[in-house]
Amino acid sequence: MSGKLENRVAVVTGGGRGIGATICGRFAEEGALVGVMDIQDEAAQQVAEEIRGSGGQAIAVACDVTDQGDVEQAADQVEQKLGPLAIWVNNAGVSYILPFLECTERIWDQTLEVNLKGAFLGCQAAIRRMLPRNRGVIINMSSQSGRVGNSHYAAYCASKFGVIGLTQSLAVEFAGEGIRVNAICPGVVRTPMWDTQIEDYARKRDLQPGEVMPYFASKIPMGRIGKAEEVARVAVFLASDDADYITGQAINVSGGAVMH
Numbered sequence: 209m210s211g212k213l214e215n216r217v218a219v220v221t222g223g224g225r226g227i228g229a230t231i232c233g234r235f236a237e238e239g240a241l242v243g244v245m246d247i248q249d250e251a252a253q254q255v256a257e258e259i260r261g262s263g264g265q266a267i268a269v270a271c272d273v274t275d276q277g278d279v280e281q282a283a284d285q286v287e288q289k290l291g292p293l294a295i296w297v298n299n300a301g302v303s304y305i306l307p308f309l310e311c312t313e314r315i316w317d318q319t320l321e322v323n324l325k326g327a328f329l330g331c332q333a334a335i336r337r338m339l340p341r342n343r344g345v346i347i348n349m350s351s352q353s354g355r356v357g358n359s360h361y362a363a364y365c366a367s368k369f370g371v372i373g374l375t376q377s378l379a380v381e382f383a384g385e386g387i388r389v390n391a392i393c394p395g396v397v398r399t400p401m402w403d404t405q406i407e408d409y410a411r412k413r414d415l416q417p418g419e420v421m422p423y424f425a426s427k428i429p430m431g432r433i434g435k436a437e438e439v440a441r442v443a444v445f446l447a448s449d450d451a452d453y454i455t456g457q458a459i460n461v462s463g464g465a466v467m468h
């Protein structure tokens with residue numbers, strides 16, 4: 209039985225761990241040839257090795273998504289080794305939770321650089337290469353914080369709202385060229401991203417770190433936080449021909465926490 213992404217070349221930025229690594233694995237299971245891009249080279253290597261170990265095809269490419277030269281070079285490398293790009297997922301992201309007046313210019317810039325400029329550069333690299341074939345799919349990782357503002361989260365929310373604006377703009381601009389552009393808005397998923405910020409969130413709500421995830425779960429209609437696998441399945445759907453008539457959308461994967 210062939211997979212939904214058979215022989216399609218797919219890039220996933222921030223593919224070295226967390227949601228990105230899970231998307232890489234699911235894409236490979238569906239037959240895609242995966243370029244695992246991450247600023248953490250070793251992590252990307254490990255994900256690519258695991259995929260190859262399970263019979264899939266993948267290469268690791270070191271890439272800082274905030275650097276245009278790096279992104280273009282990484283895209284070239286993927287095309288040289290795997291073939292013409294069909295799918296590009298802008299998933300790399302960073303997140304800081306802190307009171308607005310403590311948000312330094314550096315934290316603001318870094319958040320916007322990775323989350324929004326990184327998606328901009330990834331979209332340019334992908335679209336340039338997809339246009340000659342009039343075919344391609346881009347998925348941008350936004351967040352439920354791209355739909356609803358949240359305290360102590362100004363830079364992150366600004367970046368993730370921006371990702372949806374970028375997604376809609378490109379969806380319109382390239383709909384006639386066979387390129388679909390969509391976003392995914394996950395709710396809370398327990399990935400390594402939370403290792404560094406669970407204490408910051410605990411402070412914000414006056415909780416113990418161990419109480420943070422149960423607190424989130426209690427606020428979600430489905431009563432639990434999300435799984436990376438659940439986000440990856442939506443990425444497979446959006447990347448596949450099943451989503452042929454879907455562009456410019458931002459899909460919430462949040463157990464009902466956000467409904468618009």
Ligand SMILES: NC(=O)c1ccc[n+]([C@@H]2O[C@H](COP(=O)([O-])OP(=O)(O)OC[C@H]3O[C@@H](n4cnc5c(N)ncnc54)[C@H](O)[C@@H]3O)[C@@H](O)[C@H]2O)c1
Nearest residue numbers: 222224225226227247272273300301351396397399400401
């Ligand atoms: N985990 C959640 O609760 C959650 C919720 C909503 C949205 N998201 C979004 O999903 C995406 C993945 O999140 P995650 O939880 O898996 O995070 P994570 O921190 O576990 O993984 C992020 C990956 O991005 C890579 N990365 C960071 N900066 C980079 C750069 N400049 N260039 C290339 N790679 C870089 C990291 O090395 C890491 O491997 C992010 O965009 C995040 O904002 C996460």
